[in-house]
Amino acid sequence: MDEVLVKCERLDDFGRGIGYVSGKIIFVPNLLPFEEAMVKIILNKKKYMVGEVTLLLKKSSDRIEPKCSLENCGCGLKCLKYSKALEFKKNKVIGILKRYAGIEGVVKEIIPSDDVYFYRNKITLKVKDGKLGYFKNGSNELIEIDRCEIASIKSNEIISILKGINLRGALEITIKDFGEIMIIIKGNMDISKLEGHAASIYMDDKLVYGKENIIAKLGDLKFYVSREAFFQVNLGVALKLYNKVLEYLDNSLGKSVLDLYCGTGTISLFLSKYFSEVTGAEINEEAVKCAFLNKQLNNISNVRFICGDVSQIIHSLKFQADNIVVDPPRSGLTKEGILDILKIAPSRLVYVSCDPMTLARDLKLLKDEYVIKEVTLFDMFPCTYHVESAVLLVRK
Ligand SMILES: C[S@@+](CC[C@H](N)C(=O)[O-])C[C@H]1O[C@@H](n2cnc3c(N)ncnc32)[C@H](O)[C@@H]1O
Numbered sequence: 001m002d003e004v005l006v007k008c009e010r011l012d013d014f015g016r017g018i019g020y021v022s023g024k025i026i027f028v029p030n031l032l033p034f035e036e037a038m039v040k041i042i043l044n045k046k047k048y049m050v051g052e053v054t055l056l057l058k059k060s061s062d063r064i065e066p067k068c069s070l071e072n073c074g075c076g077l078k079c080l081k082y083s084k085a086l087e088f089k090k091n092k093v094i095g096i097l098k099r100y101a102g103i104e105g106v107v108k109e110i111i112p113s114d115d116v117y118f119y120r121n122k123i124t125l126k127v128k129d130g131k132l133g134y135f136k137n138g139s140n141e142l143i144e145i146d147r148c149e150i151a152s153i154k155s156n157e158i159i160s161i162l163k164g165i166n167l168r169g170a171l172e173i174t175i176k177d178f179g180e181i182m183i184i185i186k187g188n189m190d191i192s193k194l195e196g197h198a199a200s201i202y203m204d205d206k207l208v209y210g211k212e213n214i215i216a217k218l219g220d221l222k223f224y225v226s227r228e229a230f231f232q233v234n235l236g237v238a239l240k241l242y243n244k245v246l247e248y249l250d251n252s253l254g255k256s257v258l259d260l261y262c263g264t265g266t267i268s269l270f271l272s273k274y275f276s277e278v279t280g281a282e283i284n285e286e287a288v289k290c291a292f293l294n295k296q297l298n299n300i301s302n303v304r305f306i307c308g309d310v311s312q313i314i315h316s317l318k319f320q321a322d323n324i325v326v327d328p329p330r331s332g333l334t335k336e337g338i339l340d341i342l343k344i345a346p347s348r349l350v351y352v353s354c355d356p357m358t359l360a361r362d363l364k365l366l367k368d369e370y371v372i373k374e375v376t377l378f379d380m381f382p383c384t385y386h387v388e389s390a391v392l393l394v395r396k
Pocket residue numbers: 229230231232261262263264265266267281282283284287308309310311327328329
């Protein structure tokens with residue numbers, strides 16, 4: 001049974017088509033609801049199968065010709081109309097919140113990205129046997145690329161230059177484009193053809209060309225972007241997200257904010273002019289160093305930053321805050337962290353999340369003491385199944 005006929009019934013949370021073969025579920029990337037296709041089975045487990053479309057027999061009216069024909073590179077949903085991709089993401093979060101947290105009727109809208117292509121300000125490419133590309137999902141098989149349709153235009157120019165260089169000594173190349181370009185190389189290579197095209201080049205953690213940090217502009221603020229510290233990958237959507245965070249908080253006179261998992265201080269500094277006092281907490285030393293520099297760069301005085309593990313910081317320091325913003329990594333909050341937030345008992349809590357599953361798990365623990373008022377979604381990552389959420393929680 002190498003090839004089977006599959007009728008797609010719906011999409012799973014990863015944007016893969018779902019069908020059934022003799023009653024067994026099969027997941028097929030690039031197959032849309034109501035489409036039919038001949039599918040090659042590439043994984044056959046006891047309870048499920050995974051397949052690849054070999055021949056599309058019935059096409060959905062929601063299908064579009066993707067700009068890029070790469071498959072399994074990390075992108076997905078490229079063949080789905082943008083309006084339908086947004087609908088998929090909204091329904092996915094609605095479903096996850098209902099299934100895993102028993103929360104319904106709170107997802108308000110999904111804010112689109114102005115740019116569906118060329119939006120990413122950071123990409124990490126792999127190098128294998130001198131060839132440049134992405135690793136196929138879940139493997140270290142290289143998919144060679146000439147360009148990447150979601151990376152910024154300038155990053156694509158750097159890709160073209162890299163294609164003309166002998167990359168045999170390199171393992172991984174990260175390109176950050178915030179107007180100024182930073183290139184971070186793991187391994188070794190000749191960088192002479194890159195000089196002049198980048199403001200900063202690192203090789204094996206050492207600065208080998210240009211300056212230590214580059215600068216990003218977000219609204220009327222400027223931020224240092226460093227080699228290692230986190231920065232939102234889609235600046236246009238990040239600004240819309242930060243404005244929503246502000247709208248969700250209580251900024252009446254004299255109110256304070258605690259910004260947990262603050263990265264390079266972007267949310268803290270963005271909020272500073274609307275609050276009497278903002279405190280940011282972050283574990284990554286390089287990010288906190290940038291946060292201090294960013295505070296100076298923007299002449300802001302009512303913000304302080306603390307470096308350390310959020311769970312320990314909020315447990316050991318006696319914080320009082322009218323508002324708390326949390327923007328944790330995909331793993332979400334810890335149980336202890338949630339208990340400490342409940343002890344601080346801010347009147348408003350805004351939870352920014354890039355993973356609806358861990359968000360649902362954490363909201364389930366918070367919802368006894370907080371009303372989940374509203375969720376706004378942001379399409380931070382077009383052409384993928386990922387979605388960013390901002391949730392307003394108000395103390396009961
Ligand atoms: C999704 S980023 C958010 C950054 C920031 N809010 C922004 O918008 O740029 C999550 C941040 O949490 C930090 N982080 C991860 N685990 C942490 C922990 N246990 N304590 C403090 N910060 C942590 C990461 O270093 C990262 O900067």
